[in-house]
Amino acid sequence: MGLVVYNYLTRSKETFKPVTPGRVGMYVCGPTVYDHAHLGHAKVYVSFDVVNRFLRFLGYRVRYVQNITDVGHLLDSGEDRIHRGAAREKLEPMEVVEKYAWSYFDDMDALGVRRPDISPRASGHVTEQIELIQCMVDKGVAYVSDGSVYFSVDAYPAYGRLSRRNIEELQAGTRVEALEGKRNPLDFALWKHAQPEHLMQWPSPWGRGYPGWHIECTAMSAKYLGLPYDIHGGGLDNIFPHNESEIAQADAAFGEGYANYWLLAGSLNVDGVKMSKSLGNFVTIKDALAKADPAALRLLVLTGHYRSPLAFTNDALEAARTGARRLGAARDKVAAYMSARGLPPEEDLASLQGEPAETRDRCVESLKDDFNTPQAAGVLFEAAHRVNTLLDEPSPPEETVRGFDALFREVGDRVLGIIPKAGLDLTGLTPRLMELLLALRTELRTARNYPLADRIREELATRGISVEDHPDGPRWRMDR
RNA sequence: GGCGGCAUAGCCAAGUGGUAAGGCAGAGGACUGCAAAUCCUUUAUCCCCCGGUUCGAAUCCGGGUGCCGCCUCCA
Known part of the structure; x- marks a missing residue:
């Protein structure tokens, strides 16, 4: 079976076919860096890390782009998130950006998340964003109003295709004030006019200002991946308006299609509601890492399917910690056996025979079915159980043990990353x-x-x- | 109000027509100076409720209940 992914554009599972055979272009909406990341972020980025790793496992050459939002993402109040952070910590906006971008990278490194191939920043691509906006103005799908530029949803009938909304219903449900110079309340900002005191602003054909939130993803993914590209990922909570608007911008400006497959991850819930900054019900990744092995946190995330919401509880975290330890213990037991007999590690998963081969196939088939990590992890737990039993026997079959060793390394560690690192930290x-x-x-x-x-x-x-x-x-x- | 989604054992969670994966917790046993680890066995006659389709449904359809997400703050 080939790789099958659930595509939010069609709301169905589809066989994955990349634009260019053998290669995959993937873009995932990254964080706005104005505070430390929490486990909700970990769920999304660990999930896409597995997507990234599994695609490479399958032999694809992947270019993974994940942005860093450092301008233009506004709060309800209209205040820029970065400004909020700057005011809170009495720092320059770019100091805030540096601080939390590195905090984020540190967290991701600690979680064993493979780094994106490109981590473009919005503030470093203002030129590209202006060009894209100009293109839309030229084509008549965007208009200038008081130094700001808005996208006209009326000029783009397909608006709402991804999130399954229609413009009329949205208009009917609009919460109050249309505000400013918008022609339609649903029109969204591509470029915002900046007051003189606004800290982050750039010159543009429409005066000094700053880019809207949605435009960066369209501009940067198009720049680095070309259009159309294969996979666009992110959190399901951003399907509207963010992802919807990305598509609208790309289609309106280029008309070449945007992302072929939309993979969106469910949120991490606490007591039934989403873990989020605003509700204060979050656990930072740093705090979680102080208590649990990275592999345990990954296991916590990956025991649920990426598309589904995951209920976070302390019991679930404990279960993940114990479970990861169990996998680590089995891997260690196998490694000790191999070492004692001087068996070289098996490097070629394809050459496995018998039980390990069957186990490999079950894992790979699970992951090929829209990245079903819970099922793949379950198979590895069965493998741990099986190998523990084998190693308690007088003369375990060497090739079988070697095969399981290879599976723990190649699937458990290299693809899923749910097995704690071998060896103790002997420092001190x-x-x-x-x-x-x-x-x-x-x-x-x-x-x-x-x-x-x-x-x-x-x-x-x-x-x-x-x-x-x-x-x-x-x-x-x-x-x- | 609109759109979308979810409801599986004490907890987390797979499974989307053929008779309930896996992890944690719990129970009994093996091993053990004690403990841990490990191993063996065991824990849902049933998948929110009510109807329907079917030889057969947790899985499909209709209705209901509850919860959640989004509706320009959020990964």
Whole structure:
């Protein structure tokens, strides 16, 4: 079976066919960097990380573009999010952007999220956005009003196609004031006129101002991926108006189609409602990482399907931690067996035979079916159970164990990233162990058990560690 | 009000026509100086409710109930 993805444009599963055989262009809406990221962000970006990794696993050459929004994303009040952050922390807007962009990258690195190939910033692509807007003005689908430029939804009948809304219904349900110089309340800003005191502003054909929120994604994805491209991803909560408007802009300006497949991720819920900044019901990724292994957090996210909402509870987090440990323990047990017998790791998944091959197929088929990570993870848990049982037998079949080892590495770790890293962090462990050993030796000396105390010192000496007894206690050092 | 989605064991969660994956928690057992890990066994006669279609439905259709998302703040 080929790769099948659920496409929000058609609301159905479709066989994936890239524009250029063997290559995939993917764009995912990135964060607005004005505060630390939370687990809700982790769900979306870990989900698309698996999409990215699995596409590469299948042999596609992927170009993954994910923007950093650092201008133009407004709050209800009309205040720019970046300005909000700048005012809060008494920083330059670009200092806020730097701080939280790096915070975000650090979080993603810690979560084992493979970096996008390009992370373009909106503020670095104002020229491209202006050109795109000008193109729409020239074609008559956008109009200038008091130094701002608006997209005219009336000039684009297909508006609402992605989110399944129609313009009339939207108009009927518009919440109050149409405001400013909009011809239609649904028209959205492409370019906003800036007051002199507005901190982030650029010159444009329509005066000084700044780009609207939706335009950056259209401009930057078109620039780096060309049109049409294959996959557009993001959170389902942005389907309207953001994603809808992206499509409208691209179609209106270029008429070449935009993204062929729309993959949108469900939100992370707490007590039934979305984890979000505004509700304050969030756990930052940094806080979560202080308590749980990255693999555990990934497992938490990936035990649910990416399209579905996921209920976050502390019990679910605990379950993920324990589950990830279980996978790690099985992987370690297999690795120890391989090491003890000097078995070289199997590098070629395609060459697997028997049970491991069946397990591989079940995992891959699950992932090919719209990235069904819960099912693939379930299969790996069964594999862990199976290999644990095998290794308790007198003579485990070597090829089978090797095959499972390969699966844990290639699927469990490389594609899903749900198996904790092998090996312990030994940093600082030696001093702590020496402290323990010398404390025990001191007790022996106090009890006048000198033979055993001396034996500890001698045994340590043969290992290059000398121990000296001083009035204030023992000291040790590595001699070599 | 409009549009969309969800409802599966104590918790998280797959499964979209053929008779309920997986994880956590729980129970019994093996092993163990104790503990942990590991292993074995076990835990939903049933998938929100009521009708219908079908030889057969958690899965399809109709109605109802509850919850959620979006409707220019949000990944």
